[in-house]
Amino acid sequence: xxxxxxMGFDTGTGAVNEYLSFVLGDxxxxxxIIAVKEIRGYETATKIANAPPFIKGVINLRGDxxxxxxxxxxxxIGEAKYDEFTIVIMLNVLDRIVGIVxxxxxDVIRLSDEDVRPPPEFxxxxxxxxxxxxxxxxxxxxxxxxxxxxxxxxxxxLFESQTVTDEG
Amino acid sequence: MSIDMEQFHAVFFDESQEHLDDMEQLLMAxxxxxxxxxxxxxxxxxxxxxxxxxxxxxxxxxxxxxHVMENLLDRARKQELQLTTPIVDLFLxxxxxxxxxxxxxxxxxxxxxxxxDEGIKALEAVTAQPSSQSMExxxxxxxxxxxxxxxxxVDEQEEEIDGFGLFDDWAPTEPQQDGGExxxxxxxxxxxxGFGLFDDDESTDVAINPADTESDGYGFFEQPDPQNxxxxxxxxxxxxxxxxxxDVRASQTRSEGPSTSKGPIPRREAKAKxxxxxxxxxxxxxxxxxxxxxxxxxxxVITQSMLSMISNEVEGKAAERLQTAILELxxxxxxxxxSVMSMRMLPVNMTFNRFPRVVRDLSQKLDKKVELVIExxxxxxxxxxxxxxxxxxxxLVRNSIDHGxxxxxxxxxxxKSDTGTVVLRAEQKGSAIVISIIDDGAGLNRExxxxxxxxxxxxxxxxxxxxxxxxxxxxPGFSTAAEVTDVSGRGVGMDVVRRNIEAIGxxxxxxxxxxxxSSFSIQLPLTLAIVDGMCVSIGEQIFVIPLVNIIExxxxxxxxxxxxxxxxxxxxxxxxxxxxxxHKLMDVDNAIEDPTQGIVVLLESSKKRFGVQIDAxxxxxxxxxxxxxxHYRPVPGISGATIxxxxxxxxxxxxxxxxxxxxxxxxxxxxx
Numbered sequence: 001x002x003x004x005x006x007m008g009f010d011t012g013t014g015a016v017n018e019y020l021s022f023v024l025g026d027x028x029x030x031x032x033i034i035a036v037k038e039i040r041g042y043e044t045a046t047k048i049a050n051a052p053p054f055i056k057g058v059i060n061l062r063g064d065x066x067x068x069x070x071x072x073x074x075x076x077i078g079e080a081k082y083d084e085f086t087i088v089i090m091l092n093v094l095d096r097i098v099g100i101v102x103x104x105x106x107d108v109i110r111l112s113d114e115d116v117r118p119p120p121e122f123x124x125x126x127x128x129x130x131x132x133x134x135x136x137x138x139x140x141x142x143x144x145x146x147x148x149x150x151x152x153x154x155x156x157x158l159f160e161s162q163t164v165t166d167e168g
Numbered sequence: 169m170s171i172d173m174e175q176f177h178a179v180f181f182d183e184s185q186e187h188l189d190d191m192e193q194l195l196m197a198x199x200x201x202x203x204x205x206x207x208x209x210x211x212x213x214x215x216x217x218x219x220x221x222x223x224x225x226x227x228x229x230x231x232x233x234x235h236v237m238e239n240l241l242d243r244a245r246k247q248e249l250q251l252t253t254p255i256v257d258l259f260l261x262x263x264x265x266x267x268x269x270x271x272x273x274x275x276x277x278x279x280x281x282x283x284x285d286e287g288i289k290a291l292e293a294v295t296a297q298p299s300s301q302s303m304e305x306x307x308x309x310x311x312x313x314x315x316x317x318x319x320x321x322v323d324e325q326e327e328e329i330d331g332f333g334l335f336d337d338w339a340p341t342e343p344q345q346d347g348g349e350x351x352x353x354x355x356x357x358x359x360x361x362g363f364g365l366f367d368d369d370e371s372t373d374v375a376i377n378p379a380d381t382e383s384d385g386y387g388f389f390e391q392p393d394p395q396n397x398x399x400x401x402x403x404x405x406x407x408x409x410x411x412x413x414x415d416v417r418a419s420q421t422r423s424e425g426p427s428t429s430k431g432p433i434p435r436r437e438a439k440a441k442x443x444x445x446x447x448x449x450x451x452x453x454x455x456x457x458x459x460x461x462x463x464x465x466x467x468x469v470i471t472q473s474m475l476s477m478i479s480n481e482v483e484g485k486a487a488e489r490l491q492t493a494i495l496e497l498x499x500x501x502x503x504x505x506x507s508v509m510s511m512r513m514l515p516v517n518m519t520f521n522r523f524p525r526v527v528r529d530l531s532q533k534l535d536k537k538v539e540l541v542i543e544x545x546x547x548x549x550x551x552x553x554x555x556x557x558x559x560x561x562x563x564l565v566r567n568s569i570d571h572g573x574x575x576x577x578x579x580x581x582x583x584k585s586d587t588g589t590v591v592l593r594a595e596q597k598g599s600a601i602v603i604s605i606i607d608d609g610a611g612l613n614r615e616x617x618x619x620x621x622x623x624x625x626x627x628x629x630x631x632x633x634x635x636x637x638x639x640x641x642x643x644p645g646f647s648t649a650a651e652v653t654d655v656s657g658r659g660v661g662m663d664v665v666r667r668n669i670e671a672i673g674x675x676x677x678x679x680x681x682x683x684x685x686s687s688f689s690i691q692l693p694l695t696l697a698i699v700d701g702m703c704v705s706i707g708e709q710i711f712v713i714p715l716v717n718i719i720e721x722x723x724x725x726x727x728x729x730x731x732x733x734x735x736x737x738x739x740x741x742x743x744x745x746x747x748x749x750x751h752k753l754m755d756v757d758n759a760i761e762d763p764t765q766g767i768v769v770l771l772e773s774s775k776k777r778f779g780v781q782i783d784a785x786x787x788x789x790x791x792x793x794x795x796x797x798x799h800y801r802p803v804p805g806i807s808g809a810t811i812x813x814x815x816x817x818x819x820x821x822x823x824x825x826x827x828x829x830x831x832x833x834x835x836x837x838x839x840x
Contacts, residue, residue, distance in 0.1 A: 045817075046709065046809070046816060046817035046818065046819065047709065047755065047756070048796075048800070048803055048806075048819075049753065049754040049755045049756075049803060049804075049805065049806065049819075050755055050803075050804070051803075057817075058796070058800065058809060058817050059817060060811045060815055060816070060817050062467055063463040063464065063466055063467045063794070063811070064463075064794070064798065064799060065794045065795065065796055065798070065799060065800070065808075065809045065811075065817060066799050066800075067799060067800040096798070096799045097799050098799060157801070158800060158801065159801060160797075160801045160802070
């Protein structure tokens with residue numbers, strides 16, 4: 001029984017996915033936990049010449065040179081401050097490692113497909129292309145991010161534009 | 169089941185590729201008049217391995233083709249077939265075809281069935297010819313044997329031929345040992361009598377050879393057939409063995425049989441053994457595993473240098489012991505790093521070995537006599553470079569033969585030997601590998617290059633130094649070949665050569681003397697994974713400049729800095745050098761603005777020479793190059809990143825693209 005509830009079988013008939021929720025400013029976001037490699041504290045990155053301001057630079061992740069993106073700067077949410085509480089979520093997306101700076105990581109949440117509502121067509125900083133949907137969790141509205149599409153987007157410029165077209 | 173087999177496919181493809189490469193090299197090295205049996209055996213074994221493997225995996229097209237080839241090779245190694253240049257050519261083209269078929273299987277594309285059928289036909293045509301010289305003497309008799317009997321007689325006949333080799337070459341006691349091992353009842357009497365036959369041909373010949381009307385006893389040595397008849401009654405023990413073999417081999421090719429049991433085989437196997445043990449001393453490792461090891465060792469080095477920094481802060485009795493231990497660690501990590509790095513290194517012969525074939529084919533095609541000399545093939549370079557060198561080197565060698573080496577009559581008219589020489593040389597010079605392609609041909613023609621360049625609008629001034637003129641041939645769309653051949657001279661290529669070489673961090677230089685020859689030398693870094701660099705600081709950031717590109721560094725005096733508008737120039741040794749403020753280019757804050765307060769490093773790329781302004785020099789260091797593209801994207805002016813001793817990331821400057829980047833930026837500024 002406890003196993004069942006752990007697996008989330010009791011929440012409904014639709015497929016259940018696990019998401020990592022995080023905070024940007026006052027807003028709650030979540031991304032597919034499969035994409036998360038690890039969570040670590042912010043460390044100063046080495047600046048990359050002529051990169052947009054939201055790309056903080058690159059860090060050494062056990063031998064890999066990994067870019068760090070500050071989503072707060074990219075989407076102009078909250079205040080981009082860097083202290084000992086600043087968190088970086090290291091993501092493993094399309095065979096690449098990318099770190100995203102967030103204000104905090106809150107929880108792992110389980111949502112079935114039925115819990116997820118379609119995103120509005122407009123009116124949010126996130127382009128609706130990068131949204132998977134919205135889900136009410138407790139009091140909050142959690143914004144589910146299609147992290148793969150966001151990270152590989154031309155807008156973020158982490159991939160060479162050719163790669164983006166290749167991967168659709 | 170099929171899935172289980174598929175995991176071995178990659179290994180089979182790799183190994184077959186190697187076997188084919190080996191075959192090609194061995195065929196090229198074969199001395200036709202006096203072929204080394206060991207080499208012929210190696211070629212045969214390679215073909216046999218491919219046949220066996222392809223049979224297991226059901227690659228029938230490969231099996232069919234190698235089977236016919238193997239038969240022919242088997243006859244060649246038994247000296248039944250006199251090898252000639254056309255036959256070797258046929259073998260070589262079969263090897264090419266096999267490579268195609270192998271690629272087709274690997275890529276799961278269509279099998280070139282028509283070409284295979286033609287190849288088999290061509291090989292069978294040779295098989296059908298009684299081209300062995302000994303057979304030509306008595307063609308009728310040998311054909312009789314083949315016709316009346318089946319594979320058994322052929323086998324036996326072959327065994328006898330092998331046996332002759334044994335008797336001729338070896339001490340008389342040897343066959344006795346052989347016989348003792350292999351036959352159940354060796355008769356000493358008959359054996360001795362047999363020896364009598366060979367030693368004392370005149371008298372014994374008549375006695376033991378009643379059935380044969382051949383008057384000349386020496387005929388035995390030339391004609392396998394009569395001997396076959398003679399030895400049958402004498403060496404009774406041959407017969408049962410052959411019968412056993414016939415049963416075993418009823419469905420197999422005759423090629424495999426005799427080699428396993430008779431004649432000079434012990435000698436062959438004795439030679440083959442060291443080769444086999446050599447093979448087993450190496451294992452096939454996925455390059456990804458090595459790369460990840462290189463990575464981890466890099467991390468180890470960083471951790472170790474962090475430890476040694478911390479150890480400096482430790483005080484008291486423990487400090488000294490700690491530092492000794494850390495020194496030990498440092499030595500060990502350095503050794504580990506070196507040995508891991510050496511795993512990526514392969515002898516440049518891996519690339520060079522294909523050139524005898526290229527030269528042979530090309531010189532035949534062009535009616536030129538060319539001798540290829542390979543020097544320093546054991547020089548080791550990074551594996552990834554080996555692959556990337558193939559195309560540019562092939563192009564340069566073809567170019568040397570096509571454009572450089574003259575036709576024999578022209579060479580003689582010029583007072584040279586009719587055979588041209590192309591030298592392919594690899595050598596290590598410091599931390600660079602220099603590969604040169606040197607020919608003793610006509611040399612580059614300055615006037616022709618200049619007029620061609622004028623024609624194509626590449627230049628408008630002919631007053632250039634030789635060096636600059638030679639480099640014109642690397643310009644896109646430049647070709648001096650009077651007529652377009654399929655060898656070279658399509659007007660593409662030399663610019664691709666230069667681009668390919670620059671892509672692996674190399675440089676190409678030309679020197680040439682009219683009528684004497686030309687030399688193309690390629691300077692390559694020892695490895696792509698490590699660069700000798702100068703660490704420099706700009707603001708709070710560290711950059712690494714490859715030492716190869718650094719000419720010198722200096723602190724400029726005020727009167728050496730001149731300006732055109734906002735752009736600074738450096739006046740040094742009677743020349744104005746462009747001066748690039750690296751902190752502006754690389755967007756670094758808090759850097760020294762005034763060039764006279766900082767340091768200027770003079771850089772040389774293949775295209776341009778310029779000075780870069782930095783804050784300070786930190787020191788020379790070997791750094792491991794990490795890709796920025798793996799997780800990010802290429803950055804203009806930067807070739808990669810590296811991890812410093814404290815774990816921080818430093819950018820490695822790429823002087824080649826830096827120059828382009830500066831130009832581009834200036835153009836943009838002008839435009840806006």
